[in-house]
Amino acid sequence: MTGGQAIVAGSGPAGLSAACLLAEAGIGVTVVAPPPDLNDPRTVALMRPSIDLLRNLGLWPGTLEGACAPLRRLRIVDDTGGVVTAPELNFSASEIGEEAFGWNVPLALLVPALHQRAMDLGARMLNARVTGLRVGTKGSTILTSDGELTAQVILAADGQNSVIREALGIKAAKWTYDQTAIATSFGHSAGHRDTSTEYHRPAGPFTTVPLPGNRSSLVWMERPARAADLIAMDDRQFAAEIQIATHGYLGRIDAIGPRRSFPMRGASVQEFTRDRTMLVGESAHLVPPIGAQGLNMSLRDAAHAAELVIDAVSIGEDPGAITVMRDYQAARRMDILPRQAIVDAMNRSLLSEFQAFSATRALGLAMVAATPPLRRMVMRRGLAPAMGLPRSMRS
Numbered sequence: 001m002t003g004g005q006a007i008v009a010g011s012g013p014a015g016l017s018a019a020c021l022l023a024e025a026g027i028g029v030t031v032v033a034p035p036p037d038l039n040d041p042r043t044v045a046l047m048r049p050s051i052d053l054l055r056n057l058g059l060w061p062g063t064l065e066g067a068c069a070p071l072r073r074l075r076i077v078d079d080t081g082g083v084v085t086a087p088e089l090n091f092s093a094s095e096i097g098e099e100a101f102g103w104n105v106p107l108a109l110l111v112p113a114l115h116q117r118a119m120d121l122g123a124r125m126l127n128a129r130v131t132g133l134r135v136g137t138k139g140s141t142i143l144t145s146d147g148e149l150t151a152q153v154i155l156a157a158d159g160q161n162s163v164i165r166e167a168l169g170i171k172a173a174k175w176t177y178d179q180t181a182i183a184t185s186f187g188h189s190a191g192h193r194d195t196s197t198e199y200h201r202p203a204g205p206f207t208t209v210p211l212p213g214n215r216s217s218l219v220w221m222e223r224p225a226r227a228a229d230l231i232a233m234d235d236r237q238f239a240a241e242i243q244i245a246t247h248g249y250l251g252r253i254d255a256i257g258p259r260r261s262f263p264m265r266g267a268s269v270q271e272f273t274r275d276r277t278m279l280v281g282e283s284a285h286l287v288p289p290i291g292a293q294g295l296n297m298s299l300r301d302a303a304h305a306a307e308l309v310i311d312a313v314s315i316g317e318d319p320g321a322i323t324v325m326r327d328y329q330a331a332r333r334m335d336i337l338p339r340q341a342i343v344d345a346m347n348r349s350l351l352s353e354f355q356a357f358s359a360t361r362a363l364g365l366a367m368v369a370a371t372p373p374l375r376r377m378v379m380r381r382g383l384a385p386a387m388g389l390p391r392s393m394r395s
Contacts, residue, residue, distance in 0.1 A: 002052065005022075005027050005028045005029070005151060005152050005309075005319060006027055006028070006029045006030075006151050006152065006153050006155065006309055006319065007029070007030050007031075007032060007140075007142055007149055007151040008022070008031045008032070008123075008155045008157060008280075009032050009033065009142065009155070009156050009157060009158040009163075010031075010032075010033050010157030010159060010280070010283075011033035011034070011035065011036045011109060011111070011115065011302070012159070012298075012324070013044070013295060013298070013299065013301070014157045014280050014281035014282075014295070014301060014302040015031065015033065015155065015281065016031065016111065016117075016118050017053060017057070017114060017155030017299055017303070017306075018119040018155050018280060018303075018305055018306045019031045019123045020114060020117050020123070021302070021307070021310070022123070022305035022306050022309060023118060023119050023123040025306075026308065027310065027313055027319075028124075029123050030123070030124040030125075030126055030151070031123055031124070031125050031126065032116060032142060032144055032149065033130075033158070034125075034128070034129060034356075035109075035127060036111045036112075037048060037111075038108055038111065038112060039108065040107045040260070041108075041258045041272050042106075042107050042217070042219075042260070043105060043107065043209060043211070043217040044105050044107055044110065044292075044295045045071055045101075045102055045103075045105070045292035045296075046103055046104075046105050046292075046295070047101060047102040047292060047296050047384065048098060048102050048384075049296070049300070049378070049384045049389055049393035049394070050102065050296050050299045051102055051103055051390050051393075052393050052394060052395050053299055053303055053393045056392050056393075057114075057392075058117065059113050060193060062113075063113070065103070067106060067212065068105045068106070068211075068212070069103065069104050069209075069210035070099070070100035070102075070103055070104075070194050070210070071093075071100055071101045071102050071104060071195075071196050071209070072092065072093050072099070072100045072101070072126050072193075072194035073092050073093070073196070074089075074090075074196050074197075074198070075088065075090050075091075075093065075195055075196070075197040075219070076088070076197075076198050076200065076365065077089075077199045077200065078365065079201045079245075080202055082348065086200075086363075086364075086365035086371070087366055089365055091379055093379075095379065096376055096380055098354030100194070101379070101382075102292070104209045104371060106211075106217075106341055126144065126149070127146075128144040128145045128147075129144060129145040129230050130142055130143070130144055130164060131143045131144060131163065132157055132163065133154070133163075133167035133168065133277070134148075134230075135163050135275040135276065135277075137277070138318075139320070140153075140275065140276045140277065140320070141165070152276065152318060152319050153274060153278070153309055153319040153320035153324070154278070154320075155186075155278050155280050155302075155309075156279050156280060157223050157280040157281045157283060157301075157302070159282050159283060160265065160267055160282040160283070160286050162279070162282075165269070165279060165283050165284075168274045168275060168277055170271050170279070171270075171271075172268065172269050173269075174265065174266070175265065175266045176263065176266075177264040177265070177348075177351065178223060178224065179203065179204050179221045179223065179224070179263075179264035179288070179347075179351070180221070180222060180228070180261050180262065180264060180287075181219055181221045181226055181261065181262045181263075181264055181289060182218070182222065182259060182260070182261050183217070183219055183249060183259070183260050183262065184217070184220075184229065184238075184256060184257050184259040184260070185211060185215060185216065185217045185218065185256075185257035186216060186218060186239065186242055186253055186254070186255060186256065187215050187253070187254045188215070188216065189214065189251030189252040189254075189311060190214070190249070190252075191250030191252050192208070192241065194210055196208065196209045196210060197249065199246075201245075201350065202350060203221060203222045203226065203351070204221030204222065204264075204288070204347060204348070204350050204351065205219070205289070205290055206220050206221065206245050207219045207289065208246065208250065210377075216250065218242065219289045221264065221289070224263070228261075231259055233316050235256040237276040238256050238259070239253040240253075242256075265286055265298040266288070266339070266340075267282070267286040268285055268336075269285070270333075271329070272284055272329050272333065272336075273326075273328050273329050274325070276325070277320075278301075278305045278308075278325065278328050279301075280298065280302050281301055281302070282294075282298065284301065284332070284336070285297060285336050285340055287339075288343060288344075290343050290346055291382060292382075293340075293382075296365050297335065297336055297339060299335075299393070300335060300384075300385075300389075300390065300393065301332060302379075303391075303392045303393050304328060304390050306333060306390075307390045307391060307392065308324050308327055308328055312324050331388055334385070335385045335388070
């Protein structure tokens, strides 16, 4: 059974975005994955290029914008209590000529919107699990719980435990952090001023991100035992803990949303392609939720992969050819590996008991705070790589 010219494995935002781009370009594409989780309490801070991707797909502003909030300012607060602490860092999007760095988008709205758009554009949806892969000279065959599908190129967006990556024999370095992330939302009496605040604490970042009105989402990274205690608290107790952690910045805390916890893990590959297959999203990289890098990198994976496939098909070339794979490998390595190293180092510096690591982090942040050109460079590079942004992510 044919899957068209391309198969996307995975129904998360990255896989669905790639499917939308391919289908919009007239490329036959099948998405293979079980239905996505529509009760996920997490939100994602999508930086401007990712919002431009949604705009170019016809999804922004649309019905999404009303449920989202702009991120016009970012605060980084050193709350480690160390001997050497960094000054508070305040970034404004207006410093680099932007209206906002991005928008905070609920996953429970983003995923269904992308799913529906992919179907409207003609993508075929197969509700099945990927069980294996068989590579051929002119195409690859995905084995699923509902049969087999063959296509010229595969986009493996099937997550951190990617079946396709394992079937290809691509090695992934995996590690764990002594942390659990709690995701939820909450109400507050003071306005958030369209400001996202990342408190750097000894167990990891505590990050509040604006939602519409006097409400914010929260990603709270803690040691596992402490996180379990927090999850077990009633809403009143949990609100009191948020009140303490935010130092009163958002006023009185109430109206706690559903809570969910996630163990913190990391993963990285050196090889982003093999045998007509491109790794997209968490099948290729997994980072802690620091600086809103994770999903934004994954969406750039999706946009780069789709662009290369579209360009190859448009000139009558094989979209699974070695040259296509080579271009994807070069583009994604240059973007992902340095960012992942920075995020990992920042997270480990918070967890480390060695004061020298904390002092180095604090001095680095102090240098950024005191040097306007460096501040602007950090802000721009936080939004997107310096070069090679896919066409679908440009204004």
